[in-house]
Amino acid sequence: MGDLLGVAVLGAGHMGADHIRRLDRVVSGARVAAVADPDLDRAREAAAGLAGVSVHADPAAALDAPDVAAVLIASPGPAHEEALLAAFARGLPVLCEKPMVPDSTGALRIVEAEAGLGRRLAQIGFMRRYDAEYRRLKALLDGGGLGRPLMLHCTHRNVSSPAGFTSAMLINSSVSHEIDAARWLLGQELTAVTVLRPTASTGAPEGLADPQFVLFETERGALVDVEVFVNSGFGYQVRCEAVCEAGSARIGDDHTMVVTTRDGAREEVAQDYLVRFADAYDRELQAWVDAARRGEVTGPDVWDGYTASVVAEAGVRALETGRRVAVDLAPRPDLYTAVSR
Template sequence: MTEQDLRVGLVGAGKMGADHARRLHERVSNAKLVAIGDPDLDRAKRAASGIEGCRTHGDPAEVISTSDVDAVVLATPGATHEPLLLAAIERGIPVLCEKPLTPDSKSALRVVEAEQAAGRRLVQVGFMRRFDPEYRELKRLLDAGDFGRALLMHCAHRNPSTPPGFTDEMMVFDSAVHEFDTTRWLLDEEIAAITVRHPRRSATAPEGLRDPKLITIESTGGVVVDVELFVNCGFGYQVRCEAVCERGTALVGGSAGMFSHTEGRWGGDVTKDFRDRFMQAFDLEFQRWVHAARGGGIDGASAWDGYAAAAVCEAGLAALADDCRTEVDMIAKPDFYSTS
């Protein structure tokens, strides 16, 4: 590992990218943000403002090709990822890629294959929940087998409301995908099948959106996971996961924080959005990635995890259309990804 600060290039200066620019500049150690690329050059400049020595590019590809960039953070829309990832792999530099890896499993597989051809895991997918302290505690418990094997998991994923244009498909690809990844990671098993059910629509759902949904996924080892997706619940952002094991249950994402009594009620505030809820997870994810990237590697969800998530999403899409149980179609896990 080099002892120099990691010189990071950021591709994408939208809301998420701009957040990551601040994160890298203000809260992440051993890293230096040296370049920001965005087709909207003004946006790139705004994100770079106040960060000494950080240049901007209107062509994202330039960020990846420049020799003084040691590693890349990718925060553009998923549809743009494939060529950028392939370029980074070709240059042999680590990439932290916001999910999704790519928009579909076929293109994701091409990234996986390119990475294998390059002989080194360089691509990390930004599934930040893996860095949340509570999720990590649950992972530790399941790995240690303190309560025996997991049998069931109950998840809830609630957003206060959706932006205009949010669709049923996005509920699977953008929201449920996090549960697909945490399930795979917590259980260390792939997902074999998925079912989508639609209860009656909420009056709070915008026209055309079937909200809420109850998704059930089954792991290859027979664990059944139910996921409530309710993206117009109104009251806040909440992500909850309860693992039911043979000798006990464990819940993460329960109510937390300052506790008050006032106006006839006891309780506390629900977090408002995912940034609020997973701020610490994002920070830890970046800090650990920087440490790993300085050694040329990654420390988090791999390209394989990105491919697997895409495959489950595609099965989810079929399940959504047919209202029936759909098996996940994916290749066998290459040895290349066999050790976590």
Template sequence: MTLNVGVIGTGMIGQDHVRRLSRVLSGVRVAAVTDVDPDRARGVAEGLPDARVHANGQDLIDDPGVDAVVVTSWGPTHEEYVLAAIAAGKQVFCEKPLATTRDACDRILDAEVAAGRRLVSVGFMRRYDEQYRAMKAVVTGGEIGDPLLMHAAHRNPSVPDFFTSEMIINDSTVHDIDVARWMFDDEIAAVRVLTPRVSSKAREGFNDPLLVLLEMHSGVLVDVEASVNAGFAYDIRGEVVCEDGTVELSESAGVVTKRAGTHSGRVPADWRERFVRAFDTEFQAWIDAVTAGGTTGPSAWDGYAATVACETGLIALRSGDREPVLLRERPALYDKDSS
């Protein structure tokens, strides 16, 4: 059976997902696309056999030839399309964020709970990265004792001019926030954001880097160095300190060469190079689950919890204080592990 997918949003990440859905993965075809820029959508459709171009996301969701929906549009539009997919009873894969506000996420949770089954999967692809999975296996296995601390870093070589200090939390650190929840099977209790000396590469009025401190309910502390003007590469770091040892991500990609008293290796240039296999694994798992009549991956609850933690992080960025993360009661629908 082939799963017919409709893609809402054909920008950079949308086009990358269309490529993997149509050329890399099995059991799926891109049956329809739409974008706020109709010419861009038509250009993408030209490279897809018999793909339809719709005027808007609602029309795509209503298309009887679309079995499931992938949302890769601008963040503030996610709520509308996810709610429409739930109303249509169609499985929906939504790139992060699930929605940009707590209230919007609440509405999605309420709609999915009312539907009585999980229909939403959120694109936190680091859960599918081989290195992160291996690190979690060590932590969960208990072979080096109980976890105490996690050190993380998210370093971008550069960001577009529209990028803001707030987006360091909402668009970059959000991945580390989800990893922390998933790594320790725990919720975040509080957030604090410290602002170190500002990089000379940052624009005026732009706080870069940031140090984000997450307190888990268990007492584990997670520090995230978030830098978006690192210049040299896309560098992702992670180390968990436990009672009897540590476990950390290996170098991001490639091999290490040793010669003439030196050693060198490659660091990825961007997120696509670093996480291409994770994206592929994530989508293939989702395709297989939807084809079998269900879903898999990070849930709407995971998307909600990440958005609330980011909102709290923005409050902490402005206040300079420790800010508690206040979540609603988790519905029973999400009690089952979603990783």
């Protein structure tokens, strides 16, 4: 079938390999056409067993490989800017894992580059927008039956943080999901951020400010609070309660099987984001592939990626200073709506 979308996957680490498997075994209408990783062995291993895949150390070579019609960027954040610009230069639709670009200055360059093209090519990997529960909440809020949203109460807990995780990363890696989700759910920009630091858990590595409690204000006066606790020890829990003028709605307390034993009634708690959001990743890639085959680009855009960088940087300053920090965005190019749907 000549119409399968040939995808170059940049980065063959944990996330890249998972996306390769997904393109090969789960997603309809696409195939992996090229894999690039500076570690060629890793690239070869990720491509093993797939037919018609070329393997490269150089990302640019992968983009130019035969049958490549789209790019999936799963390399480390610092490599994203160059990869995005290379995709733009070739007119290739691209799905870029978050963070789009780690610093807001680089992120703004991406916004300007794509705006200069006059059309969208990039979709940013905020996959919560593809989660069934988040979509249900979004639909409920957009439907208007609960009235205007006043507050979002969010919880973001991991079992434990990976080695090298810093206090700033609770904001710019973990909470960056809530930054995008809050903007998307509310359809509003975040305008200020304050970070509170309870005494750190003894379950967290020495020196890590974990948990944190992050407060965002929005342009129309809503309040978003986020408990982020990456060494909770007990599970991967992502919850969100929207409190509106005419009611509230809560997602993330899913219980699919209740087991009652001598130890009480128990529900399983997901331990890993790849479990909790497996379906969201599948849907995200399928949506990207489907759109690319139609010649379209949909989903979170680079303005979303840029604002997430700016808000996260403000959050890190708020963490470091203990003060409320205002969010200062560059003017928004006409190509982008305020908050993409």
